[in-house]
Amino acid sequence: MPTKTKARSLPEGKLDHYAINKFQDVPIRPTVEANGKIMEELFKDSSDIVMREFEIENGPKALLCYVDGMVTTSAVDAAMKALMILEGGEFTIDLITETTLPVAQASKIQFYKELLTNLLSGDSVLFVDGQDTAVCLGLRGGIRRSVAEPETETVVRGPREGFNEHLRTNTSLVRSKIKSPRLKMKSFVIGTETNTNVILTYMAGIVNPKLLQEVEDRLSRIHIDGVLESGYIEEFVQDQGFSPFPQVQTTERPDTVAASLLEGRVAILVDGTPFALIAPFGFWQWLQASEDYYERFMVGTLLRWLRLFSLFVALFSPALYIAVSTYHPEMIPTNLLLSIAASREAIPFPAVVEALIMEIAFEALREAGVRLPRTVGQAVSILGALVVGQAAVQAGIVSAAMVIVVSMTGIASFTLPRYNAAIAIRMLRFPIMLLASVFGLLGIMIAAMVVVGHLAKLTTFGIPYLAPVTPVDLSDMKDVMVRAPWWKMRRRPKYLTPDNLQRQRPQPE
Template sequence: MFKECSDIVIRPFDIEENVHALAVFVDGLVLTTEVDEALKAVMIYERGSEDAKRLLETVIPSGQAKTTDNYGDFLLGVLSGDTGIIIENSDKAILLGLRGPSLRSVSEPPSEAVIRGPREGFIENLRTNTSLVRRKIKSPRLKMKPFVIGKHSNTSVVLSYMEGITDPALVEEAVKRLQKIEIDGILDSGYIEELIQDSAFSPFPQIQHTERPDLVAAALLEGRIAIFVDGTPFVLLAPTVFVQLLQATEDYYERFQIGTLVRWLRYFFLFASLVTPAMYVALTTYHHVLIPTKLLFSIAAARESIPFPAIVETLIMEVIFEALREAGVRLPKAIGSAVGILGALVIGQAAVEAGIVSAPVVIVVSITGIASFTIPHFNGAIAVRMLRFPLLILASIFGVYGIFFGLILIIGHMANLRSFGVPYLTPISPLKLSDLKDVLIRAPQWALSTRPSFLHVRDDTRMSDTMSKEIKDQNGSKGDSPDDKR
């Protein structure tokens, strides 16, 4: 079976010279020093040498060791990094969990940096990732349900949830969808995200992904589920509603006034990123009377020598900006940011001086690009970037009416979306007043005493209000003040 597999080590050995045995492991996936120590302990064992279970209980020092009588489970364990031991005249094999360390250390996730908050992020090792969450939620109610998905990759997947909090129907549905996946291999969590989401043709993400353990812990405590995939630092969270794409973990680490202000800015710039280029094209093409006179004269003077209509020059700059952004991501970090900034400045200035595009278009596209960066989750920002172009086309044909028509279509589509059965616009539509305290505003922590009702959790109480009532009743001090005692 392992012919022409140079990384597979098959090591025959004897137990006290009378029982033949075989050790099998993958070079590079195991700790060879610990494997040597375990084999040394097995070799000198005398009594009942052929009994795998007794060897496991009395000799082998590994804490993560088990026996199996299934050949498929044995192969899967070896290919996953375990060390397999087969003993002559024994109907059971031993699997030693002596896996090597992860290749990358835990560090701050580059895609979700924060000013205040933990500086740790997930890595490509599944057990390291689950341990990071277990370190934050030290409760036996935190469940980790294992799966193996992929006909050839045999990728380890873990479904995590909080027993007693998460809706059992949600867990059952997630298990059902994961078990129905039949594919050659899973190389990233994006495979699973696309296979289990409710609507594959929607530009809006119905499953959130993150590299932050604190965000996963917070989602689990809310009553959501998390899906860990071995080999990727991105963990999936479901169900996901639209407002959660505009919430960042840092909102809950700062004072609620700051969190609310930043959240308002995100909503404003989300709308600006979506409609600003389309509004510019609509106003300059059809609705000149809506532009102030001085501003209209300035725009007309800037566009006097431009050979293209407003829609063409806007599309040119939008496509160039998206290309520069993509190039900045793909290039090495040392030069990526420099290429993005210099490219935008040089190309924009040269295009204006050459008379290809006007200066107002460069300003509009720049504002649009900056506004899109305020969306904290990357997959949410991609949806806005994609929908910007259809709105541009509608604005060039129907003016402002086309923009409103496009917005109606977008909102109607979002209202029809579901994420594991939860309406995508919840808690705005359908309206749930108790959940609005964490949508447009970020209420104080003492006001967030209940979990989101749209998740149908089994325990909706998040915290007690005893302390906040006591502080309020005593006017901020406990007991009598020194002046009152006098």
């Protein structure tokens, strides 16, 4: 094969200039000296790569390679000790792998691509003189952030554990929620330079095979030099990249991932980030929080109504104030109109400029609160909003009524449990305000029709974004604007077309 010939003839002096994919057909050399030269050339000026050459007792030379800080040192020491006290005999990779090494995970490797991928992922690699096969030792370790409560999805009632940056920790958290052999985790390596491990997890026998195949195809089509966070993957796999609305859900909660898998969705876990991706993701999931299913159904329903109302407040309240105060003052009660007029008497700007000043200031303060150290971030964001708002009113730049409207808008946007959905609302608020300043209530109606039309046209992995409201499916309405009791939700969402629609057995009469 031409590719194989090219890979074998790579000049060893320039191996460090090639990506790992170039080593697909480069075989392991039969001598420790040759393999050592290749490794030294590849990892020249890499102080974290440890290459420990030693001799197996009464036997051949061996070379152990690992990345310092990514392995459990005590386990490496134990493996080397087991080899150094090996007593004579015939030395083969099979013998070392099967009877000598005290390692739970040990596999044989014949080509450098797999060797380099495993080595740079935290495994240790052993070369033995006279063997053209290396041994990969699963001794991953190092310092990792412990499992802690998610910071972006806190709950009053529910599990307190969240994902961290270690992929295998995250998969184990999901596995601990769903103790079933039907929980599958398919591995991908994406990024020609970062070689990031990505896991596609799903429930076999529940997920629709067409949905699963579509997600696999989209992941396989990603060709990029690096993936440092799941946001890279999100932009590649979503249906419409220019839509402001998220089509993939992000979450730090293992219980949210487990619940989604049991509905027939799929999840994507990326090494190096605590944020998992869930697909498909529709509009009505904006209003759903994991806590809705842990509290009684009446509480969950009430909270969803509150979130839906807050969504409209966050999106339309500044525009509504601009339209009514500018073009339709007759819609305001007389006493309230007189109060607003008195507060705006000394204001030199129209209502739309007031709103833009306060909204931009509020967004800037919110961003500053996120970026500043945690100990001072909250104080700056809260005190800053109070001080800026009060100072702006006293200086006659904005009216007190506008401060109240912007404050209500900000509070309402915080009630949405999905952070990426709240960002979409924050972005759309500004063009709607401009339309309201030009056309009044007509501008708000135009904006509403455009937004609803776009949502109706939008799809997420081929599934309508507004399903099951449009197209209407009454059987799936038990978990949309209301949260029916668990004993009523006997079936999984039909719009996901799962292989197994039945969620629970029929209740006895």
